[in-house]
Amino acid sequence: MSNITTNIRMYKLEELGDCFLVTFSDDSKDYNVMIDCGSYWNRNDSPKKFKRIVKNIQETIGNNASLDLVVATHQHNDHMSGFMHAKNAFTSLGMEQVVLSWLDDETDPEAIAIAEEHGKVMNKLRNIKGIIDKKKGGFAETVKSSLSQLVDERTFKTDNSLTGQATQFLKSVGKQPIKYLSPGDILDLPGYDKDKVRIHILGPPKDSKSLKSKNPRKKESFHTRLHDLSIAIDDIKEVLDTGHADKHFPFNKKYRQYPHKKDKNDKVFSHQSTKTIFKEYIDKKYDWKRIDHDWLSSVNRFALHLNGYTNNTSLVLAFELVESGKVLLFVGDAQAGNWRSWETVPWKDDNKKMNLEEMMGKTVFYKVGHHGSHNATIKPTLDLMTHKDLVAFIPVDKRDPNISSRKIPWKMPAKNLYKELKKKTKGRIARMDEGKIKYSSNNWPRGSFKEHELYVEYRIKE
Template sequence: MNIKQRRATVRIYRHGLGDCHLVTLYGKEGATYRILIDCGVIIGTSDATKMMTDVLEDVRKESGDNIDLLVATHKHWDHLSGFMQAKNAFSKLNVSEVWMAWTEDPDDKQASELRKDNDEALAMLQSAAMRLQMDAPDIEHPLLELLGFFGASARITTQSALEAVRNKSSNVRYCDPEDKPHDLKSFGAKIYVLGPPRDEARLRNMNAPKTPGDKTTYKMALDAFNQYLTPAINEDESHLPFSRPYNIPTQVAQTVPFFQEHYWNQQDWRRIDDAWLDDATSLALQLDNVVNNTSLVLGIELNEGDVLLFAADAQVGNWLSWGDRKWTDQNGTEVTGPDLLHRTVFYKVGHHGSPNATGRECGIDLMVNLAIAVVPVDHEMALKRKWGDLPFKTLMDALDQATKTRGYTLRTDQPPSNISLSRGLRSDPLYFEIDF
């Protein structure tokens, strides 16, 4: 494609299990508009600080240290960590405007109530994790894995990373799906906010579309935690499974020959020493999903109508809400959420290709013009974290089917296919780059 005909370039970083995307829009006489969407990687990534520094240094080089729009989609470590891990590089970026979802607006009543609920749940989960680490420091419990999404430590959290982004510009916008599209006339583009929805039932809906009204799972997990776990963590004897005279500390039991032979052996599945934390794990999973569903979802409409879709980690409730979305442009033309999906040519695949983060009937089936889908993923890291189905094979097959006649599907943890290279993909060990 002739450089003068380019409308946009998307650079997708290949730094591991996390998201970072640099979008460049082109105007007249070489003018550019740079959008940086997220910058993070999952806890446990080898040499994460160097990796994220490399990414942000590349962003600096490509953008000339000037980002017009910085987007923080939601409060998860694998989307925000780079802003803390690569502080020095990030400090040298000039940012004109910051966008976050309405859920992060400190003056929004509904957002404040949602944050209060989530913060209380997170505080309770952190107490459970501390108790787990005191009682059984060698256990690799799923609770600890899930809490990794909310920060590396008590000092460096997703909230601190979010504040680093918020403080990057005095021009901060909290995006709402009811907002009018952001018209970038000089660059032939408009940006539509599709989610997160305001409807609480949709925010709480992380399940398959067959249960669209379900909003009880999160509350049930929270109630179970409060009823059974909070007293146990606080060592209320009336709620412990055995009274104190019959309790044996884990560290002591591990030294007793009887337990060494009959308990800590090849049959770990029989152990129950951390079973009391099942309710905490359930709550942590639900909290993680709720935060995913607060993802700021953007559709960037280019001239001629093509759409670039960045869905962050939006789950089913977020996707379903787009079916109700309507806007009227300055010419009086109505644009709907399904219309934007119909014209989507590029899809940044949500939540690293997980099975519950891309709609089928409300998503892929509507993307009849999809040409390119990119999955930011690291399957080996997913296996280490016991998330072996990332990316989900059924989803990958559906994406391959949707893109095969017009383009291709990419995984950032795999080399590009010959077809993708023949169709204009530029490949570097640090990123993939695509022109539109």
């Protein structure tokens, strides 16, 4: 009979971000896995915060121990920036094995092609940002905010951004050669009893269509009004390519009005009235009325889409506790297309093959995707999570400015998804900001939950 104990620790970041330490323990060895380490805003106090976390990890695993496995799910600040904020501390701590997604492999032809395509679009966004940075006003500030978060963390391509630096650091710091994982890979924990824990890789998908499909379809979302919110990427690329409005925007020729020409109501615009309008239009005191750059609102939508596309490239890991069959699911920020692709994962070891329904049915721990956003957990797959011991951890903090201060705040966690998670887990939900949530039928196993000023932790005893 197995005597393995699993501790899952979620560090409190006081903003949006992911930082998890998972420890598998038996009579002979502790095996320590770190999954992501980053925060969204990266303020002046961020280095101090992450150094404190690394110090806590060292105290937990022992002064002579190092991290056995480090996973970075995808290249976003809120999952990777901590590796740079506490680079020296992580170097001292040590990492035995680092794993990244196949998309981070600079020798993979498919990854290279995606990186080049992505890089071209990013360069266009940088040019657009240069235009917008000179603008003032509410609209301009909104677009600047979206572009700053995206442009400063160029996905797939390594540059001087925090994520770029973190990727290069992780590629070089491990004692063992780095591994790039693809859907269908099955990984035994190096140096640990292979009959106790194995890792099934579900995503990111290899096909471009799934990678680009970030929004849930009808009946895939718990928020029916928000399903299928995809934007016309080709149209917005045209805006970025040409620098002016395309056929769907109001400056297309067919929408323009000219003096001395009749409109459809047989009205004629006089030359004098046109001169008066033009004079007022260029007057600086009426600058607030000008709309000639309103087409740039499409850039904001495009930036948000590209940001979601990066989330969809998340490495997805299902840790199987072999003897009991229980599964721990870590999805990064995977969105709809990534989730959908799990049904057809090409497993590379038929002897260990586990179908999706079976895997989800055995899931006892779910790290909720993308801080509980509406499009990062699709309904059909969550419906398969039927285990009586299911627990959910949500790395969310309501004090984050995206949630607390925006005119249109991010809905994290999304209301209907949160309601469903409460029902599925019988209230066994933990958050960074609230710890163990209050729930009328809370039935956590005795001694399974621990809260510390730095983290919340859940223990699974076999």
